[in-house]
Amino acid sequence: MEQKKIKIGFIGSGWARIAQAPAFSMLGDVELAAVASPTELHRQKFMKMFGMTRGFADWRDMLQCDLDLVCVTTPTYLHREMVTGVLESGKSVLCEKPFALDVADATGMVEAVAAAPGFALIDHQLRFHPAVRCMKQMIDGGEIGKVYEVRAVVNLATRNRPDMPWSWWCDAEQGGGALYAIGSHLIDLNRFLVGEISSVSCNLATSIPYRPDRTGKPCRVTSDDHFAMMMKFGASSVALGSSSLMHVTTVGAYTWFSFEVVGSHKTIRLDGAGRLWEVENDNAKVGRSLIDAPRWKLVEPMLAWDELVLQEQIRHSSLAVHGIFAVGFAFYAYRMVKALKNGEKRLHDAAGFNDGLMIQRVLQAARKSDKMQRWAKI
Numbered sequence: 001m002e003q004k005k006i007k008i009g010f011i012g013s014g015w016a017r018i019a020q021a022p023a024f025s026m027l028g029d030v031e032l033a034a035v036a037s038p039t040e041l042h043r044q045k046f047m048k049m050f051g052m053t054r055g056f057a058d059w060r061d062m063l064q065c066d067l068d069l070v071c072v073t074t075p076t077y078l079h080r081e082m083v084t085g086v087l088e089s090g091k092s093v094l095c096e097k098p099f100a101l102d103v104a105d106a107t108g109m110v111e112a113v114a115a116a117p118g119f120a121l122i123d124h125q126l127r128f129h130p131a132v133r134c135m136k137q138m139i140d141g142g143e144i145g146k147v148y149e150v151r152a153v154v155n156l157a158t159r160n161r162p163d164m165p166w167s168w169w170c171d172a173e174q175g176g177g178a179l180y181a182i183g184s185h186l187i188d189l190n191r192f193l194v195g196e197i198s199s200v201s202c203n204l205a206t207s208i209p210y211r212p213d214r215t216g217k218p219c220r221v222t223s224d225d226h227f228a229m230m231m232k233f234g235a236s237s238v239a240l241g242s243s244s245l246m247h248v249t250t251v252g253a254y255t256w257f258s259f260e261v262v263g264s265h266k267t268i269r270l271d272g273a274g275r276l277w278e279v280e281n282d283n284a285k286v287g288r289s290l291i292d293a294p295r296w297k298l299v300e301p302m303l304a305w306d307e308l309v310l311q312e313q314i315r316h317s318s319l320a321v322h323g324i325f326a327v328g329f330a331f332y333a334y335r336m337v338k339a340l341k342n343g344e345k346r347l348h349d350a351a352g353f354n355d356g357l358m359i360q361r362v363l364q365a366a367r368k369s370d371k372m373q374r375w376a377k378i
Contacts, residue, residue, distance in 0.1 A: 006340050009069070010032075011036045011037075013039075019329045020071050023330040025050060026317060029337070032050045034055065036056040037057070068118075069091065069092045070091050071093075075168045075174060087118070096122075097356075098181060099184070099353075106353070109356070119339070124184075124189075125325060126188070126189055126325065127351060128329075131275065132192075134276055135270060139261060140238075147238055148239075149243050150245070152258065153256065154248040154256070155249055155254060156182075157253060162210075162211070166211040166221070179229075183227065184359055186259070188351055189259060195238055196235075200230065200376055201231075202227060202365075205224055206224055207226060208221060230243055230244070264281070265281060266278050
């Protein structure tokens with residue numbers, strides 16, 4: 001008996017073309033069924049790349065198709081209307097982050113889920129990366145000891161050219177900026193691994209204040225292109241009162257990703273290649289040398305046989321060169337398809353819309369902190 005194929009549609013053709021569609025296309029019993037994009041050139045390119053026959057200029061027309069899951073990968077300011085439309089059509093939805101423009105926007109989408117028959121998820125794919133899952137096991141199992149603090153550094157060169165054209169990403173009112181784009185991921189990672197956040201202190205900055213529009217005229221940038229933020233963990237965490245520090249730039253000269261959790265027994269670190277490292281406190285020998293390199297040891301996450309097969313597929317695909325976010329999405333996609341086949345209404349460990357609302361509250365507090373130049377409570 002032939003198994004039912006899970007039919008997937010895409011609203012937006014950017015990130016979906018780089019990571020989502022390639023990830024889903026590696027899986028059996030999956031059909032990339034339709035794409036909606038208002039730009040014909042982008043739409044046709046997407047369809048040709050993935051052998052699709054149905055493309056739509058208007059996303060509403062695509063919802064008439066027989067689809068099991070719709071991936072919304074459009075700019076943030078479009079999410080609420082599109083996500084609500086998908087849910088009202090009876091389909092499951094995966095919404096790209098940043099989830100919403102503000103808390104009111106996020107609350108509206110949470111309310112739309114209540115009457116929806118399918119599941120509603122956010123693309124915080126790092127939760128499903130094997131290295132992150134291993135980190136969570138090490139933290140929850142007490143292997144690293146008491147959590148002292150979390151440190152994250154993300155250095156990107158994606159926007160370091162002043163001649164890069166102005167877009168919605170440059171407009172804070174449309175949900176653009178480093179805080180929303182990268183900070184939302186880091187906030188979710190902190191919440192997933194350690195727990196809820198109680199307060200924040202944030203400094204937003206814009207190094208390139210103007211970018212050219214389509215005519216070459218300088219257009220003001222109102223969003224941040226780098227930020228520094230400190231967060232404190234609350235009662236619903238394993239590190240009450242401890243700090244999480246993050247520094248993110250999109251205008252650097254090189255690319256680097258590091259996410260560390262410091263414990264009383266050892267420190268663990270996730271890098272941009274998806275490798276997990278550990279260094280035990282005893283190795284320091286109470287030393288003060290700034291010359292000796294830390295003795296990091298590579299940790300190999302344990303995977304089930306089916307995920308080992310998937311991991312090997314990823315290594316031979318285009319996803320491997322895009323780092324932890326694309327690789328993490330492949331594991332996420334695998335779990336989503338499995339859940340849809342089994343008729344599940346929830347996906348364990350996935351970020352749902354309530355998570356999106358909590359992250360939005362942290363982001364709102366961060367903007368308030370930057371404006372008032374003081375700590376802000378969540």
